[in-house]
Amino acid sequence: MNLRQIEYAVAVADAEHFTRAAEACHTVQSALSHQIARLEDELGAPLFERTSRRVRLTPAGRAFLPAARQLLHDAQRVRDEVAAATGQIRGSxxxxxxxxxxxxxTVALLADFHRRHPRVDxxxxxxxxxxxxxxxxxxxxxxxxxxxxxxxxxxxxxxxxxxxxxxxxxxxxxxxxxxxxxxxxxxxxxxxxxxxxxxxxxxxxxxxxxxxxxxxxxxxxxxxxxxxxxxxxxxxxxxxxxxxxxxxxxxxxxxxxxxxxxxxxxxxxxxxxPTPAAQAFVELVIAATEKTA
The missing domain is CATH 3.40.190.290 (D-Maltodextrin-Binding Protein; domain 2)
Structure with a gap:
């Protein structure tokens, strides 16, 4: 099991469609389907019910999804925390x-945030x-x-x-x-x-x-x-x-x-x-609301 397989599975769960999930992950559908099949083999259970019109989570898929989202969030937070330690706020x-x-x-706050942290999407x-x-x-x-x-x-x-x-x-x-x-x-x-x-x-x-x-x-x-x-x-x-x-x-x-x-x-x-970017934005929100209180 690797992070890319987990990312692909979460994308399919969100899109309820393999083609749209592949597009969101910037890969081809065959590669995405292959990686998800390998993930399902390793987990020992199918994650999705596939029909001609849509894709639905199985009971195993519903159990998998919250932990998968948390794992992806934590992995991204590790990258962002390391960058923040070197003085860079990046990520999304x-x-x-x-x-x-x-x-x-909120638009003015986001504009202020962007000026401070231009590398954040x-x-x-x-x-x-x-x-x-x-x-x-x-x-x-x-x-x-x-x-x-x-x-x-x-x-x-x-x-x-x-x-x-x-x-x-x-x-x-x-x-x-x-x-x-x-x-x-x-x-x-x-x-x-x-x-x-x-x-x-x-x-x-x-x-x-x-x-x-x-x-x-x-x-x-x-x-x-x-x-x-x-x-x-x-x-x-x-x-x-x-x-x-x-x-x-x-x-x-x-x-x-x-x-x-x-x-x-x-x-x-x-x-x-929170990620470093989220924490930095929340600090701007708190500072702005304290000024107007």
Whole structure:
């Protein structure tokens, strides 16, 4: 068993396809398939179920994958730690952010990081908090900025609480409630709602608030990105909620405080044993948030 075989197997698990995995690993499919076959022989069990349309992990493959990711992460960290000992921060840095993130300015932080450490390959993407937490635990992402409802715990990761932020009602200017100085959940209960997908961390914020108040509501539109929520509200199809800092930046919409609104907690999260690049970026994040505190 060697690291290249493990890298190939993880790439197939991520792509669920041998050809795409070979392309990602910059090799030909025959070589990748041969190495995975040798790995399976050594392990004494098949890792993948192969069909004409896709590739799926077997039970043995599902047991193999977390340890394989950890092994690849540790191997890369060894290389990066040695480089850091000679004064070089290199390798890669993968950052994920929620779509409704007003502060800190992750793009500005990444630009500062790049100026300091130009040899690090930087990647940035956005997503849902619950997915990003798994990605950090499984070393697909180095650092993530997530938003959770106040009762939710984060386990197995380093965390830095960045802010507590109340959600506000987001309404089109023509809405009858848009002129009110303040609302409450009962006043909004009869409206059509746009919210994040059921079960997501972002959705639980509002679901928990309505449940605590003993109020039912109707969610007609389920989305996974703030931009779509904004468009639906702008067309008058539904009302929604957003963090106050993000809502105030939307021209042409009205953000109204809600007396019993849920509160979102924004965290920076990273692995218990970060790479030197991840640690250096987290230090920039902490320094930036301490300046604005």
């Amino acid at each position: 840095l993968s950052v994920s952010v929620i779509s409704a993130l007003n502060s800190p300015d 930087i990647r940035l993407n956005s997503g849902m908090s619950e997915v990003m937490l798994v990605d950090v635990r499984e070393h697909r992402v180095d650092v993530a900025f997530v938003g959770l409802w106040s009762g939710e715990e984060i386990t197995g990761l380093n965390t830095r609480l960045l802010c507590d932020e109340a959600l506000v009602a987001l309404l089109p200017p023509s809405h009858p409630l848009a002129m009110r100085p303040q609302l409450d959940l009962q006043m909004l209960a009869a409206e059509r709602w746009v919210d994040y997908r059921s079960g997501s961390a972002a959705r639980r914020q509002t679901d928990e608030a309505f449940a605590r108040a003993g109020i039912e509501r109707r969610v007609s539109f389920e989305i996974d990105h703030t931009a779509l929520l904004e468009r639906i509200v702008r067309q008058g199809l539904a009302v929604g909620m957003m963090p106050a800092g993000s809502a105030t930046e939307l021209n042409g919409l009205v953000a109204v405080p809600v007396r019993d609104a849920p509160t979102r907690r924004v965290y920076c999260v990273w692995a218990r044993q």
